Amino acid sequence: MPSYTQHPQAFDPRLPLAPFVQHAALPLGELLTAADLQQAFDQHHVHFGATTAAVFTPAILLWTWLWQCLSRARSGGAAVLRTSVLLAALKLPPWSEDTGTYFRARAKLPAALLRQLARTVGQRVEDAAAADWLWHGRHAYLLDGSSATLADTPANQRAYPQSGAQRPGLGFPLLRFVVLLGLATATAQDLAFGPHKGKDTGEPALARQVLGRLRQGDVVVGDRYFCSYWLVVLLRALGVEVVFRMHQCRHYDFRRGRRLGREDHVVAWQRPRRPTWMTEAEYAAVPEQLVVRELHVRITNPGYRTKSVVLVTTLLEAAAFPKDAVAELYHRRWQAELDLRSLKQTLGMDQLRGTAPALVERELWMHLLAYNLVRKVMAQAALWAREHRRRRPQRHRGVTGEKAWTPRGFSFAGAVEQVMAWWHENTTGPAETQPARYEALLQGVSRKRVGQRPGRVEPRAVKRRPKEYDRLMEPRAQARARLLGQPIAAEAAAGPEAPRPPRRRSGRSGAPTSRSRGAKRRSAGRAAGRNRRAEKHLRG
Secondary structure, three states, X not given: OOOOOOXXXXXXXXXXXXXXXXXXXXXXXXXXXXXXXXXXXXXXXOOOOOOOOOOOOHHHHHHHHHHHHHOOOOOHHHHHHHHHHHHHHXXXXXXXXXXXXXXXXXXXXXXXXXXXXXXXXXXXXXXOOOHHHOEOOEOEEXXXXXXXXXXXXXXXXXXXXOOOOOOOOOOOOEEEXXXXXXXXXXXXXXXXXXXXXXXXXXXXXXXXXXXXXXXXXXXXXXXXXXXXHXXXXXXXXXXXXXXXXXXXXXXXXXXXXXXXXXXXEEEEEEOOOOOOOOOHHHHHHOOOEEEEEEEEEEOOOOOOOOOEEEEEEOOXXXXXXXXXXXXXXXXXXXXXXXXXHHHHHHOOOOEOOOOOXXXXXXXXXXXXXXXXXXXXXXXXXXXXXXXXXXXXXXXXXXXXXXXXXXXXXXXXXXXXXXXXXXXXXXHHOOHHHHHHHHHXXXXXXXXXXXXXXXXXXXXXXXXXXXXXXXXXXXXXXXXXXXXXXXXXXXXXXXXXXXXXXXXXXXXXXXXXXXXXXXXXXXXXXXXXXXXXXXXXXXXX
């Protein structure tokens, strides 16, 4: 029977932090210390694993779960095998490698603890950003939203219903989230999530939940979906400036207002009518006018899909914030799309596996914690490279000077690979060689630089074709019963939305005939068209 009660390293909070360059002699080496982690454990009363039959302590569990979030082998079986390797390195007795034990231990970590750790890492990294990483000496934040699919369970369907464009039994629960990202360090500052449909579940409503992280003087950059009178008023009340793309339903006229330049003026927006979600007292507290700056930016880059945009900002001083500078800031808003790609594709957050809403919430915050810890390593690599590596000159036409060392200059996927390559050695290696290992990791991250590709244009299409599999057009249990020739349950076949069984073609003799290859291809094309329309409806 395993026993870890007498092994101090099994409870050492330095264990889950060891793979992420924790050393006082290196930049940001004590940004999140073991004392901070132990204090968070005590605050949320996380003290399991002290019995003789326990396998997972809070430290071992956090170490294993972080590895699972960053690894390409994201299964629970791979995670428990990695735990066995750790126990062998610590000279601890083996265990049964039961995935149920691991998932039950994950349910003991409160979501509030993971949320606190993820937000703490993101905020501390952003606060430690170098001065030349900032925009005009200000912290700029990117506001954007996305969605994720969940495991198809009754509990998830009740909390996060699937799209109305899909039949019952054929879709997956859909979760919408909004994330606030630091422009300088790409760290996730906060996250809000909810169902994909329903009252107060849109991105503007979720965005109001992440404004507490912002401070006076910060700048928030977002697309046209966030350009509303109410959100701008809320941000201005916090002393935060905005740069949004103008909503398509709002009209502009550059012949009016105070002119600052060509297609650049200051105007006053009038307060709209009270929305249904706002009380009369809250509406009375909103100012009747909002002074904003509108500017028209024309895009002349060949191959760009968008030819012009109208921006709205509260940065009214044209001398301090020229039109070109504001336009360049909004152009960098695309970094939010790349950060979401890192979260959803590289870390696999586009498909969450939790079978209940509480487990989904834990999984969300654990992915955010792993993402921020990797971003911390990238910020450390940028600071380390400033002292130990020389700058490379720009080699592209029209780009002068030298390319600075910044966290966004490195590949996120490359940083994850470096952290995972050194994972076991940095966890169990000797303490005397730890600084050298960490410096080798930082040097490896600094080598994986993003290519210098100004004005890059690529078609919005993929070359690799998907396999031409038939689409599942009825619930899986119903399709399985049909294949086995079993009677279909009444509750599965009843109801106006229950799909009808596919009709089989028959020849003159009444015997079913096989479908031709062309008919199958046309059927697959029609199904693909329906999926594209459903995905377009989801993207809204």
